Amino acid sequence: MRFAGVMLAVAAKDLRCELRGKELLPALTQFVVLSLVIAGFAFDLDASSGPRLSPGILWLVLVFAGLLAFGRTFAAERDVGSLEAMLLTPAGAPAIFAGKALGATVLLVACEAVLLPAMAVFLASPISPAVVATVLLATVGMAWLGCLFAALAAQTRARELLLPVLALPLWIPFVVVGSRAVQVAMSGGGFGAWAPAGQPYAVLLDFDILFLVVSSLAARFVLDD
Amino acid sequence: MAEVPPGPTDPEGAENRRLTALAGVAVAAMLVAGWAIFVYAPQDALQGPVQRIFYLHVASAVAAFGCFAVVLLGSLAFLWRGSLVGDRLGRAAAHVGLVFTTVTFLMGVVWAKPIWNWDPTRTWDARLTSTAALWVIYAGYLLVRRLAPPGRTAMRLAAVVGVIGFVDVPVVYFSVEWWRTLHPGPVLTAPGGPAMPAPMVVAYLVTQAAVGLLCGVLVAIHYRVQARRDAALARAVAGQLELASAPEGR
Amino acid sequence: MTYLVLGYAIAVVILGGFLAGSLIQLHHRHHE
Numbered sequence: 001m002r003f004a005g006v007m008l009a010v011a012a013k014d015l016r017c018e019l020r021g022k023e024l025l026p027a028l029t030q031f032v033v034l035s036l037v038i039a040g041f042a043f044d045l046d047a048s049s050g051p052r053l054s055p056g057i058l059w060l061v062l063v064f065a066g067l068l069a070f071g072r073t074f075a076a077e078r079d080v081g082s083l084e085a086m087l088l089t090p091a092g093a094p095a096i097f098a099g100k101a102l103g104a105t106v107l108l109v110a111c112e113a114v115l116l117p118a119m120a121v122f123l124a125s126p127i128s129p130a131v132v133a134t135v136l137l138a139t140v141g142m143a144w145l146g147c148l149f150a151a152l153a154a155q156t157r158a159r160e161l162l163l164p165v166l167a168l169p170l171w172i173p174f175v176v177v178g179s180r181a182v183q184v185a186m187s188g189g190g191f192g193a194w195a196p197a198g199q200p201y202a203v204l205l206d207f208d209i210l211f212l213v214v215s216s217l218a219a220r221f222v223l224d225d
Numbered sequence: 226m227a228e229v230p231p232g233p234t235d236p237e238g239a240e241n242r243r244l245t246a247l248a249g250v251a252v253a254a255m256l257v258a259g260w261a262i263f264v265y266a267p268q269d270a271l272q273g274p275v276q277r278i279f280y281l282h283v284a285s286a287v288a289a290f291g292c293f294a295v296v297l298l299g300s301l302a303f304l305w306r307g308s309l310v311g312d313r314l315g316r317a318a319a320h321v322g323l324v325f326t327t328v329t330f331l332m333g334v335v336w337a338k339p340i341w342n343w344d345p346t347r348t349w350d351a352r353l354t355s356t357a358a359l360w361v362i363y364a365g366y367l368l369v370r371r372l373a374p375p376g377r378t379a380m381r382l383a384a385v386v387g388v389i390g391f392v393d394v395p396v397v398y399f400s401v402e403w404w405r406t407l408h409p410g411p412v413l414t415a416p417g418g419p420a421m422p423a424p425m426v427v428a429y430l431v432t433q434a435a436v437g438l439l440c441g442v443l444v445a446i447h448y449r450v451q452a453r454r455d456a457a458l459a460r461a462v463a464g465q466l467e468l469a470s471a472p473e474g475r
Numbered sequence: 476m477t478y479l480v481l482g483y484a485i486a487v488v489i490l491g492g493f494l495a496g497s498l499i500q501l502h503h504r505h506h507e
Contacts, residue, residue: 148389152382156372165365166386169358214392218385221304241502248498255490278482285486324493328486335482439490446497 003098006091010099014073015106024072025110028065032115035061036122050123055182058119058135059175062142063168065111070146071163073104074154087223097151097219105143112139130185134201138178141208144215145170151222170211177203237453244446251442254435258284258428266428275339280429282332284436285325286356292322292440293363293391300387303380312380313455315387316370317447319363321440326360362390
């Protein structure tokens with residue numbers, strides 16, 4: 001079975017399950033909206049401080065939403081035991097993993113589709129196409145890494161403890177660089193409307209490629225016995 | 226089971242004596258380094274006496290990175306060849322590396338306070354944060370090793386963390402150069418040679434050698450302790466199996 | 476100056492304590 005075919009099939013299966021069960025997406029959406037409301041009160045945000053604090057709030061919410069999403073991606077699988085079943089097929093662990101990571105990415109993007117407009121409305125954040133592009137870029141890398149550790153943590157006794165411990169340190173580069181890139185994009189910098197200027201964006205891309213490759217290589221060892 | 230009596234045929238005791246002697250040499254080397262740091266090295270004109278923290282701080286950082294490189298190699302050896310030695314070496318190095326990372330981090334914080342009037346709630350240094358992240362990753366390595374289903378699964382999962390965690394090491398180093406930071410730029414590897422007078426470089430090298438020796442001895446000790454525990458466990462399990470499988474009346 | 480002392484005191488305590496603990500573990504024999 002071809003890699004891409006398996007990957008898309010697994011992702012489609014996950015998303016279909018989610019649409020039918022309607023468990024994770026509402027929870028994520030609620031989390032996002034709630035976080036913004038609380039941030040509004042906690043930081044005493046107004047028209048001037050909102051845009052200034054936006055990059056930070058964006059990544060804070062995204063990181064915790066990510067932990068929520070990825071933890072559940074593998075928890076459900078484990079309960080049903082369908083992961084073992086999939087591994088028995090000739091599909092291959094890397095492709096299955098890629099599918100799960102893709103599914104998780106789509107979920108997170110759906111989150112962002114709520115988060116970014118909400119920020120524009122409640123926090124007066126300047127959300128431009130450059131900001132969107134940056135966030136999407138970072139999401140892919142975070143999702144692949146997050147899913148890898150979720151799969152790992154799911155096999156241990158303390159999954160809720162281990163997922164943040166493993167994922168957060170390695171997400172720091174994304175948050176640091178992503179935050180910088182979003183800052184640049186939000187202050188209007190960038191060539192054209194589609195990408196913030198130069199360095200942070202390029203570094204983000206580098207991180208994406210690095211972590212995508214590393215996660216894919218490691219997936220075989222995490223999923224297979 | 227009988228105790229192994231101490232004496233000429235007691236290999237464990239001989240090992241212990243060798244390692245303890247090496248530890249003694251390492252301590253002596255550290256004392257020499259102490260002399261180099263506090264007596265031999267000249268005082269820094271700009272920062273005054275507190276600059277001397279640099280020597281052990283950097284030496285510990287290098288030792289920590291070295292340990293995590295060993296974790297990487299051990300993890301790779303396990304993943305590629307099922308090497309149990311690799312897994313054990315990784316575990317030993319992770320423990321020791323964690324200790325040296327702690328020393329590096331705390332000395333860094335203590336150094337930063339008077340020099341930058343550093344207030345962690347107001348400024349944010351890339352290198353300090355990355356070092357803290359490194360600490361968490363290798364604590365995670367040890368946690369996974371302990372919390373995963375024991376045996377090959379735990380070794381396999383921890384090895385994955387050991388390999389991926391090492392990716393953070395370049396991030397730590399390059400964070401100084403890429404991200405705007407308060408941390409002094411590379412002093413030893415600045416282009417054109419070390420930006421320090423020769424006696425300081427000598428003091429640093431002496432310290433690094435002593436710390437490297439200490440680090441190596443500690444890893445060796447922990448490896449040996451783990452190896453013995455694993456062997457004792459294996460013996461106990463084998464004993465149980467013999468008892469369980471001995472058929473009646475044979 | 477006090478920071479210098481503090482820094483090295485921390486290092487000595489941590490490294491010394493760890494070394495001592497390691498040696499103790501080494502010399503503790505497992506009796507079955």
